[in-house]
Amino acid sequence: MDAFWAKGYEATSMADLCACTGLHKGSLYQAFGDKHKLFMDALKHYADSEFHETTAVLRESNTPLENLRVVVNKICEDASGEKGCMMINSMVELAPHDPAVKAALQGFGQQRMHAVTEMIAMAQASGELSVKKEPQKLALQLMMTLAGGAAMVKGSVTSEDYAETMNDLLDSWV
Amino acid sequence: MDAFWAKGYEATSMADLCACTGLHKGSLYQAFGDKHKLFMDALKHYADSEFHETTAVLRESNTPLENLRVVVNKICEDASGEKGCMMINSMVELAPHDPAVKAALQGFGQQRMHAVTEMIAMAQASGELSVKKEPQKLALQLMMTLAGGAAMVKGSVTSEDYAETMNDLLDSWV
DNA sequence: CCTATTTATGACCGAACGGTCTTTTATTAG
DNA sequence: CTAATAAAAGACCGTTCGGTCATAAATAGG
Numbered sequence: 495m496d497a498f499w500a501k502g503y504e505a506t507s508m509a510d511l512c513a514c515t516g517l518h519k520g521s522l523y524q525a526f527g528d529k530h531k532l533f534m535d536a537l538k539h540y541a542d543s544e545f546h547e548t549t550a551v552l553r554e555s556n557t558p559l560e561n562l563r564v565v566v567n568k569i570c571e572d573a574s575g576e577k578g579c580m581m582i583n584s585m586v587e588l589a590p591h592d593p594a595v596k597a598a599l600q601g602f603g604q605q606r607m608h609a610v611t612e613m614i615a616m617a618q619a620s621g622e623l624s625v626k627k628e629p630q631k632l633a634l635q636l637m638m639t640l641a642g643g644a645a646m647v648k649g650s651v652t653s654e655d656y657a658e659t660m661n662d663l664l665d666s667w668v
Numbered sequence: 669m670d671a672f673w674a675k676g677y678e679a680t681s682m683a684d685l686c687a688c689t690g691l692h693k694g695s696l697y698q699a700f701g702d703k704h705k706l707f708m709d710a711l712k713h714y715a716d717s718e719f720h721e722t723t724a725v726l727r728e729s730n731t732p733l734e735n736l737r738v739v740v741n742k743i744c745e746d747a748s749g750e751k752g753c754m755m756i757n758s759m760v761e762l763a764p765h766d767p768a769v770k771a772a773l774q775g776f777g778q779q780r781m782h783a784v785t786e787m788i789a790m791a792q793a794s795g796e797l798s799v800k801k802e803p804q805k806l807a808l809q810l811m812m813t814l815a816g817g818a819a820m821v822k823g824s825v826t827s828e829d830y831a832e833t834m835n836d837l838l839d840s841w842v
Numbered sequence: 843c844c845t846a847t848t849t850a851t852g853a854c855c856g857a858a859c860g861g862t863c864t865t866t867t868a869t870t871a872g
Numbered sequence: 873c874t875a876a877t878a879a880a881a882g883a884c885c886g887t888t889c890g891g892t893c894a895t896a897a898a899t900a901g902g
Binding site: 501504505576577578582585586587589590591596599600604625631634635637638639640641642643644645646648649650655656658659662663666 | 675676679750752756757759760761763764765770774777778799801805811815817819820822823825829830832833836837840
């Protein structure tokens with residue numbers, strides 16, 4: 495997963511994966527089928543563990559808005575650094591030409607959109623967010639900005655500016 | 669340029685480039701040096717022509733905000749479709765491991781940041797934008813959202829939602 | 843028209859690619 | 873301890889990769 499995350503699908507060779515895992519080609523093929531299947535498993539593992547870790551920071555004692563802030567900052571932290579976000583990386587590199595990857599990413603995206611939409615709706619209901627727009631639209635705005643940061647942090651935006659921009663966006667909704 | 673734009677650097681072979689240009693390997697190497705140099709030229713051509721076409725839609729008869737809207741919609745249109753934005757694609761695929769690409773993209777990014785910052789400042793000065801935040805921060809917000817849309821439009825966001833989200837962002841600043 | 847220089851061509855190169863297969867080594871069950 | 877099973881290893885396969893080079897076609901100058 496780390497190899498695919500750091501270098502992408504095409505630029506990662508089976509030799510890289512062998513060096514990274516300490517295993518040898520035959521073993522990997524026996525265990526995973528082929529490179530593409532191995533990548534799909536790695537992508538799913540990334541998405542599942544990232545989602546699990548992100549939702550893990552939620553606390554019942556927090557207000558909806560506090561939870562939203564914590565989640566957004568967690569996502570920022572995960573995507574900061576040179577590797578960025580593996581889902582965004584894969585969407586950019588593979589989604590247009592790889593139906594399996596595209597379908598998987600659409601699933602992960604919907605999962606996250608639903609979660610974020612619900613959090614925004616709760617923060618609106620609690621009165622912490624004064625912005626009136628539909629939660630779905632705000633969630634899309636939030637996801638797109640997060641995604642853009644995850645892309646730009648790889649080349650032309652610092653992780654501090656990334657985090658600050660996300661917090662400013664939430665502030666503008668209060 | 670179209671081949672690199674559509675498939676990225678690693679996934680585009682010299683054979684693809686031959687088929688795409690109608691030329692043969694030797695001619696390409698003689699004219700451009702190697703694959704990497706050819707890619708750099710294609711990336712620069714993309715950035716320059718995209719910037720030129722985008723600034724071309726500006727009109728002195730428009731108000732600053734109208735011009736900002738036109739520019740944002742033009743960028744949206746250019747990045748919609750399966751190929752997305754070649755600069756975002758390259759930043760995600762190559763920037764962390766390719767200093768030359770990273771430096772070039774930082775240059776293009778600064779150029780765009782300056783232009784957008786100035787447009788926002790003008791729209792604030794004219795009173796069309798009521799939002800008080802520093803133009804630089806708003807520009808970064810705009811660029812990140814545009815970038816995220818350019819990434820997600822390749823997999824899980826429609827071009828209509830992309831354009832609508834960008835217009836909503838500008839509306840929220842009025 | 844003939845020569846000189848440029849430009850395009852396709853055969854060719856070593857290396858690395860993804861993937862397979864047989865042999866050897868651990869591991870487990872009886 | 874032995875036999876059956878699973879897993880790891882590395883040699884090996886055809887293909888494609890980026891890149892080179894000698895040759896052939898085309899262009900330009902005298």
